[in-house]
Amino acid sequence: MKHTHSTGVRFVYDWYREFLERLIDADRRFRGFDDTVEDGDVLLRHDVDLSIRKAREMARIESEAGVRSTYFLLVSSPLYNPVEQETRRAIREIDSLGHDIGLHFSTHAYWPPGEEPSESRLRTHVRNERDVLEDIVPDLADTISFHIPPEWVLDRRFDGIDSTYEPAYFSRVDYCSDSRQRWRDDPPLTDGIPDKLQVLTHPSLWGDREQTFTECVQSAVAEATRRATECATREFLEERYSA
Ligand SMILES: [Zn+2]
Numbered sequence: 001m002k003h004t005h006s007t008g009v010r011f012v013y014d015w016y017r018e019f020l021e022r023l024i025d026a027d028r029r030f031r032g033f034d035d036t037v038e039d040g041d042v043l044l045r046h047d048v049d050l051s052i053r054k055a056r057e058m059a060r061i062e063s064e065a066g067v068r069s070t071y072f073l074l075v076s077s078p079l080y081n082p083v084e085q086e087t088r089r090a091i092r093e094i095d096s097l098g099h100d101i102g103l104h105f106s107t108h109a110y111w112p113p114g115e116e117p118s119e120s121r122l123r124t125h126v127r128n129e130r131d132v133l134e135d136i137v138p139d140l141a142d143t144i145s146f147h148i149p150p151e152w153v154l155d156r157r158f159d160g161i162d163s164t165y166e167p168a169y170f171s172r173v174d175y176c177s178d179s180r181q182r183w184r185d186d187p188p189l190t191d192g193i194p195d196k197l198q199v200l201t202h203p204s205l206w207g208d209r210e211q212t213f214t215e216c217v218q219s220a221v222a223e224a225t226r227r228a229t230e231c232a233t234r235e236f237l238e239e240r241y242s243a
Contacts, residue, residue, distance in 0.1 A: 009183035033143035044069035050204035050220035058203040063097040072104035072145040102141035
């Protein structure tokens with residue numbers, strides 16, 4: 001039987017609610033990425049890598065706690081399509097709960113790892129993908145977040161692109177991320193709450209009951225597969241739709 005770390009994080013909503021309560025009790029202000037960051041500000045960021053349904057669950061929990069955050073959505077994901085009707089509805093619900101919506105941009109969808117594009121090519125693809133989301137959420141956040149960020153995007157300012165990894169939000173604040181559920185061994189806020197803080201969580205890693213990282217990925221894949229199967233069956237396989 002594996003020993004459970006006594007201070008480690010459990011990736012369940014109850015733990016996340018308590019985490020938010022700690023920040024609220026410390027009088028922290030929850031800001032958006034288009035704001036100037038001041039002492040006492042927290043930037044809550046969610047990169048929606050796997051499941052829009054899980055993102056919506058987290059958005060509801062935060063809304064009940066009176067907390068505002070930013071959800072960054074992929075346009076290039078094989079697991080969800082923001083333009084699809086049901087997903088569009090979920091995105092609008094997250095927006096209507098008072099949260100911000102921004103673009104989660106994958107450089108890997110266009111350039112191999114290690115290849116750094118010109119800023120103008122980067123701007124073109126970012127603009128095209130932002131246009132897709134802006135059609136769904138007109139008040140889209142100006143700031144984008146990079147998916148699995150390559151080294152060349154970190155701690156850098158781009159001309160015409162605001163990023164969650166630029167110095168104002170990254171090296172000049174405390175930054176903590178739940179990537180691959182590393183908080184199990186390295187819990188956040190162990191030395192108290194910093195003056196300026198960016199917190200990144202991935203909603204698909206959280207749930208009512210705890211799952212391993214692999215199980216989270218597998219259940220998101222199963223969900224996407226089930227939805228694709230239902231849709232393809234309805235649109236292509238059932239007799240009445242054949243032309
Ligand atoms: Zn990502």
